[in-house]
């Protein structure tokens with residue numbers, strides 16, 4: 043169907059290109075590109091990303107309006123429990139017919155192009171003489187940006203015991219008897235100091 047070139051992320055737009063006012067709806071599964079996150083949190087390369095989108099041609103390019111659903115894996119920052127859920131993203135991107143024009147109009151801003159692109163939305167070049175819209179970079183950029191810095195299995199995750207590593211969510215009554223470890227010494231010391239304070243008053 044839409045995959046007319048060797049890239050698994052290519053969408054043929056030959057019928058749309060250069061004809062303002064045309065529109066095309068797509069509903070495709072794409073393999074996740076490499077480089078989205080890591081073992082801790084991210085999208086595994088090759089996992090299927092579902093995209094429902096409309097591509098509309100305007101005078102100087104194509105506008106992609108996409109809803110993306112990607113299987114994201116993560117581990118809880120506090121208790122290390124493996125988690126998986128679906129990352130839902132709405133993406134709007136512009137694929138100009140003449141990328142050069144865009145680059146030139148940005149002039150000396152080009153040095154910060156990476157950051158700039160994130161600010162003014164997504165702009166990507168069309169491939170194969172304007173007949174192919176490739177979403178590999180678009181998927182990677184947008185998913186990488188959406189990766190959370192911190193993931194919790196639940197907002198009040200109790201995490202792991204700092205002394206022995208037991209999961210405190212599963213063992214709510216877990217505690218260490220302080221009389222038989224190093225904390226006891228500190229407890230004693232604290233008690234002595236407190237006592238001293240009391241008596242010196």
Ligand SMILES: [Zn+2]
Pocket residue numbers: 118119120121122123194195196199200201
């Ligand atoms: Zn957790």
Ligand SMILES: [Zn+2]
Pocket residue numbers: 203204205206207208216217218
């Ligand atoms: Zn413990």
